[in-house]
Amino acid sequence: MLFSKISNSLLASVCLASALVTRQERSYNAPSPKDGHWVDTWVSMPQLTEPANLPPAPYNGSNSVFPDTTIRQTIKTTIGASSHIRLRISNAFGLTELPITTASIALARAEAGQNKTGASGIDVSTFQSITFSSNASITIPPGALAVSDPIPMSVQSNQILSISLYLASGQQGFAITSHPGSRTTSWLSFGDHTSASNFTDASTQSTAHWYLISALEAWSPRNSKSLVIVGDSITDGRGSTTNGNDRWPDQLFSRIQSGFANLKSIAISNQAAGGNRILADGLGPSALSRIERDVLAHPNVGYALIFEGVNDIGTAASTSEAQDAVYNRLVQGYRQILSRIHADGIPVFGATITPFGCLNSTLQAYSTPEREVTRSRINEFIRSSVGKQGGFEALVDFDRIVRDPTNETRLRPDLDSGDCLHLNPKGYKAMAEGFPVEVFARFRDGVSGFV
Template structure:
């Protein structure tokens, strides 16, 4: 290797370096613009259902015989139903082993439309429509071993689903999963069924064996994606039990995100998916029932497909479980800082960041009820409303708190499920109505446009500098 031995050689090298930098900048801009143009004229993968993966607590594991001394779901079939949020004709499924202590060996899996019973939507059904049954494959194989901490996507499947319809997913594990650390979502508010042997093609698990059991939990299944036009995108919601649907009706799909989907589809055929990434007991700052929102943001939002918007509605468990006194004030300060960090990270990924005010948590016998906790809730909510840090604010507190002549530190009695913290289906309807549907159009395409403009401006600056030499 030779080094420059004169001032003219050094100047020449500098010019070459500037030229290479300019070429690189223009090339990157071209790549991003090209990707954006392709996206605008083509199709892409979009989440159309999702649930937050978490470690299944011992009390939410299946019962014997599906929970043995050495493994879970050995020689067992699991049938689950999920509520789809966009219409599509090509889908793929994601199974998660994020918290598994051993390999998750999926032996076989199928999808089908559920059979309706007494006019039901099919949610929580043990039966399927046999004519719709299709086998799922993974990298061309019927079986797949998912290592601990990993996930697996199925191959794309030509299968038609509609927004606000239900899909049945059936999985068989021949060897089960060793140990008792498995991944799932206990707060499904949806009934699943377990049966012995390979029943992935069974028309009805309930009638296939006297040993079939039912449980109101989901296991392993974490996301469903669809191949959709570029105009389609998704809203991810980071939340706790209020978003997860505590107080809603099992198998009725009347959580507030479900009712928001209903509002979107009433307006017109929606191009927006609603992805519920909430879990009961979840906190912003600390792990507990699932990882903290700050630690799971990349996994549950940023890494997902076509997330254009994220609504941050979490913090009540942070304020409700903190020690009183100076620690509570510090917790409230940290909640605000945590929101700020989430906004920064979402913007870095080109995702619009919306914030929601924390709903009331005071009432007789409610563990979170304390005047000091209420003061900190009000202080956090004032920051959400007034700081201008979020791109938009959804004022759930204002929508569901007591009205004139009522205690406004408490939920409106009409919306209270009975514990002064979680709402009933009518309260969740009011929460859904508090989301301004115009926000979806207002922030459409915001992220990629910013990235393209930034790269273009970088290239233009380098061109100007080169011209000056």
């Protein structure tokens, strides 16, 4: 009896201590108001930086990058944040520690001849220092990421923010994490200019890449959630306007915000990269290998869209045998992705592969009859799997939206960027306008993990 009383007392003490710790942890990570939660308002897919996409000289030294360098980068939010935001910095592909000395964020300010996206200036009245576990600096181990403390800053949807990172000693080696296809100008300057209103130092250079930053989270009402798009260069915006924010996901978000009041709480997370494939690494890790990192590890994902496969088809040999093999493996790959995302109760939409037929095969190497057969077979699989056990919840038929009605193996000429594969801004607008937005309300409550 005495032992029982002591045990119960100890158990009660442990439970109380656990509750106190839980409350403290939640208080630390959950700003006021308490009824919100974190949702990504912007993301970029982390990749290993290729040699051609490393920062320009002199920002890549003899055995390091960004020594004594401030990197200023702009991003465009999707949903807003009423009171707080927080930043993710990634060293996913670094082979050495990533030492961040100082970091800050502010609203972007366009200098003469600049757009706000890609601007080198900031509105100093909105300047906020960024801390990490109450410290101004942080050293991120190889393969890891860092999440900042909540930043007391409200932001609006479609707002341009400027993030400045200063690395006093740079990062050793040349294996660094970036997103080369940013279609956004970033700025580099020697010295700590994280609080400077503009980059005016003689060392200042620009480059069209994002480095090290991988997500910005918004503290948003509990009905907010994100659509994560797993894609390749078509979603990453090849053929769109640098600093123009006219990729198809950008234009889809603008359409939702301007025309659907009941959907304004949906953020869009563009987890795409040029050259990405489902089955094999290329320009970045394969879709099969990054589902956990780029979808399931992010907070409050409500929906996922898979728009991949063209590069698997296009890089496989143009023989019937090779194309049969890639078809079978792609079908299995889609099903694997569906199983893993469904396990978290997240509905998955399937997008058909858009045309790549071309009169000039030297202009578009993917364009062969054998590969077109595989594209058609995969699109039929995607369409026919919708609503079936283990299949996609809904169809986004980009193929039918952008194909030439007089030759369905090709893009509509007025939507083609010029390479028979990627769209131009008008084509990306057609994709955004053709997206079936009713799927958001239909699958608002998620799906069973056993589907």
